[in-house]
Amino acid sequence: MKKVCRLDGLDCASCAAKIENAVSKLDGVSAASVNFMTTKLVIEGEESRMDEIMEQATAIVKKLEPDVVVRKA
Amino acid sequence: MKLNENQKRLIKTLIGAAVYVLAIVTRREDSIYSLIAFLAAYLIIGGDVLWRAVRNILHGKVFDENFLMSLATIGAFIVGDFAEAVAVMLFYQVGELFQDYAVDQSRKSIAELMNIRPDFANVQRGDTLVKVDPDEVKVDEIIVIKPGERVPLDAVVLSGSSSVDASALTGESLPRDVEAGDALLSGCINISGLVTARVTKEYGESTVSKILDLVENAGNKKSQSENFITKFAGYYTPIVVIIAVLLAFIPPLVVPGATFSDWIYRGLIFLVISCPCALVISIPLSFFGGIGGASRRGILVKGSNYLEALAETEIIVFDKTGTLTKGIFQVQQVLPEGISADELLEIAAYAESYSNHPISLSLQKAYGKAIDAARISGVEETSGHGVTAQVDGKTIAAGNAKLMRRLGIAFTEPENAIGTVVHVAQDGVYRGSILIADEVKEDAKRAIRELKEAGIRQTVMLTGDAKRIGERVSGELGLDRVYTELLPADKVEKVEALFAEKSPRGKLVFVGDGINDAPVLARADIGIAMGGLGSDAAIEAADIVIMTDEPSKIATAIRISKKTLRIVKENIFFALLVKAVVLLLGALGIASMWAAIFADVGVAILAILNSIRMLNVKSIK
Numbered sequence A: 001m002k003k004v005c006r007l008d009g010l011d012c013a014s015c016a017a018k019i020e021n022a023v024s025k026l027d028g029v030s031a032a033s034v035n036f037m038t039t040k041l042v043i044e045g046e047e048s049r050m051d052e053i054m055e056q057a058t059a060i061v062k063k064l065e066p067d068v069v070v071r072k073a
Numbered sequence B: 001m002k003l004n005e006n007q008k009r010l011i012k013t014l015i016g017a018a019v020y021v022l023a024i025v026t027r028r029e030d031s032i033y034s035l036i037a038f039l040a041a042y043l044i045i046g047g048d049v050l051w052r053a054v055r056n057i058l059h060g061k062v063f064d065e066n067f068l069m070s071l072a073t074i075g076a077f078i079v080g081d082f083a084e085a086v087a088v089m090l091f092y093q094v095g096e097l098f099q100d101y102a103v104d105q106s107r108k109s110i111a112e113l114m115n116i117r118p119d120f121a122n123v124q125r126g127d128t129l130v131k132v133d134p135d136e137v138k139v140d141e142i143i144v145i146k147p148g149e150r151v152p153l154d155a156v157v158l159s160g161s162s163s164v165d166a167s168a169l170t171g172e173s174l175p176r177d178v179e180a181g182d183a184l185l186s187g188c189i190n191i192s193g194l195v196t197a198r199v200t201k202e203y204g205e206s207t208v209s210k211i212l213d214l215v216e217n218a219g220n221k222k223s224q225s226e227n228f229i230t231k232f233a234g235y236y237t238p239i240v241v242i243i244a245v246l247l248a249f250i251p252p253l254v255v256p257g258a259t260f261s262d263w264i265y266r267g268l269i270f271l272v273i274s275c276p277c278a279l280v281i282s283i284p285l286s287f288f289g290g291i292g293g294a295s296r297r298g299i300l301v302k303g304s305n306y307l308e309a310l311a312e313t314e315i316i317v318f319d320k321t322g323t324l325t326k327g328i329f330q331v332q333q334v335l336p337e338g339i340s341a342d343e344l345l346e347i348a349a350y351a352e353s354y355s356n357h358p359i360s361l362s363l364q365k366a367y368g369k370a371i372d373a374a375r376i377s378g379v380e381e382t383s384g385h386g387v388t389a390q391v392d393g394k395t396i397a398a399g400n401a402k403l404m405r406r407l408g409i410a411f412t413e414p415e416n417a418i419g420t421v422v423h424v425a426q427d428g429v430y431r432g433s434i435l436i437a438d439e440v441k442e443d444a445k446r447a448i449r450e451l452k453e454a455g456i457r458q459t460v461m462l463t464g465d466a467k468r469i470g471e472r473v474s475g476e477l478g479l480d481r482v483y484t485e486l487l488p489a490d491k492v493e494k495v496e497a498l499f500a501e502k503s504p505r506g507k508l509v510f511v512g513d514g515i516n517d518a519p520v521l522a523r524a525d526i527g528i529a530m531g532g533l534g535s536d537a538a539i540e541a542a543d544i545v546i547m548t549d550e551p552s553k554i555a556t557a558i559r560i561s562k563k564t565l566r567i568v569k570e571n572i573f574f575a576l577l578v579k580a581v582v583l584l585l586g587a588l589g590i591a592s593m594w595a596a597i598f599a600d601v602g603v604a605i606l607a608i609l610n611s612i613r614m615l616n617v618k619s620i621k
Helices: A013-024 A047-064 B002-025 B032-058 B065-079 B082-113 B207-218 B224-254 B260-273 B277-296 B304-310 B341-351 B358-367 B401-407 B444-453 B467-477 B488-499 B518-523 B536-541 B552-588 B593-615
Strands: A002-008 A029-035 A040-045 A069-072 B121-125 B128-132 B142-145 B155-159 B162-165 B176-178 B195-199 B299-301 B313-319 B325-336 B376-382 B386-391 B394-399 B420-426 B429-440 B458-462 B481-483 B507-512 B526-529 B544-546
Touching (some): A013 A029, A013 B277, A040 B207, A047 A069, B002 B082, B032 B065, B032 B082, B207 B299, B207 B536, B224 B277, B224 B304, B277 B299, B277 B304, B277 B552, B299 B304, B304 B552, B325 B341, B341 B376, B341 B386, B341 B429, B358 B429
Antiparallel strands (some): A002 A069, B155 B195, B386 B394, B394 B420, B420 B429
16 A cells, blocks of 8 residues: 655755665565655555554654654645 | 744854854964854854754764764864864855755745645535535535636536636646536636536546646656666765775875875865765756646656656657547548438448447538437448448448448549548449548647657657558658558557667657557557546556647657756766866865865755756746
């Protein structure tokens, strides 16, 4: 399934690339993409594990870019 | 809130700059007072950078720009270059502010490009009209659209008439008239009259949300240039940092007479230049601008990768019907023999009335009266030949020359006929022929010419039509090659064969109407579907969707693609060149910290400004 969330306050493009890279390597994620211009994070992954994936993705964002707030799109 | 934060940063930076100027004016060599003044300016300007650097290190993230800037400036302090240390921080902050501003602005212009989202719908519920979110409206509910309002959901007009402006969807500025029974597409603006309509699709399935979705997510399919930069950045920063460290410490230890302060300064220059920001921001921005601008012209591109590939197009293969021609067959000429033209048309229309082939439909349209099914019996269709049927008790045969020959009926072939000829015989007696033809689209010829001008090597047309018709159309439009009398499966085969003729980097584009050519659309490097407005099938099947029926939009798309790619290449080349030169000069001890600041912040700003040009694609024809 596909899940979309917004990354509010995302203002560093290389951090966007790092977030994308780290999230796409998470277990159960088949693809992840950060769109710097629309500040959207799109995660494709196993439906049953989506809550867990979202939690981990939020943690990654927090770690890489503490000023960014993850918000539901 | 975002703006406030930027303003706060701006004010802080200005105060810091004032303190900095004061420190320079009152500067005295070797005075502890001067050091304190510079330190104060430094902390006011760069305190947050230092703080973020420390915080990120605690999070286990070392090589980020905050850390690099902190290291470079602290190093400069230690070496004794107070003024330069503060300057680096000051310009870094100014650059960041500017970068944020530029990114904000371009995000805003992109949001504006996509400002076709309807805000509300007026729904008839009970006796009253309620203003609700389009999301809450269900299929079959009745909505009212007043003049000046945006059509919130796809609907069909029940009453009222008006003209609608679909320019936000198609780029076509000419308004279209609608009246009861016509389909209304969401995203259009109602210009003149009040219209009541029945909703046909939920908001999420409506045209406007599909388009928005497509354009917003287009950035998710990344281009090769973007992937290259992401990869490049992953190597660039660590390598430059390692060289910086080596440069700072090895020569003073190895080379006689080399001092630590001199070589550390050179190493610090490397640290300042080590961020690849200019490329990392400006390249996705260019692609996004290109995609956003194209969508304004009624061209939906499903990903940066397709926009990038389009610039490499060498061969364009067109389907004929519905792509270069209107796909609407019309009776052009009626040539009766022994009966009146009306009678000929009537018996032909009756004989063909069971078929829904475009040819039959055009006959019925030309006949113009309702078909009385009781008058027909014994319809027999022979694929590739035509029909025989009993009409009013007489045997009518209607079809091509093959049918006439098979029935042993002598017939006359109209001279210079361009189109499909239907021969008609009544009880074995030849009654004449009807000429039916498809019309070439108004801009088809211009489209082919503009594609040639854009550097396309070959334009090819594929059609299931007869050789004569295909060649005539192709000659009229100026295509390089034409393949006729193809079955759908042959089209895939021909495209396969054409693949062998292009260069390895070149791309093959197939243009079709997206309805019955899905396999070819998928096989081509880039599949373009025409007339996508309101057609889900076309939007699904293709990589690029032209919302209108105009083939000339393909040339527009290629021009947008080329311009985007040119800006991307300019940025990559310019940024890397400046960085390489300053790195080299820095290593040789010629470049100062000021040059390093330009190579970092200055280049980033220039690259962003260059990319922003892409948001203004109105300048592209």
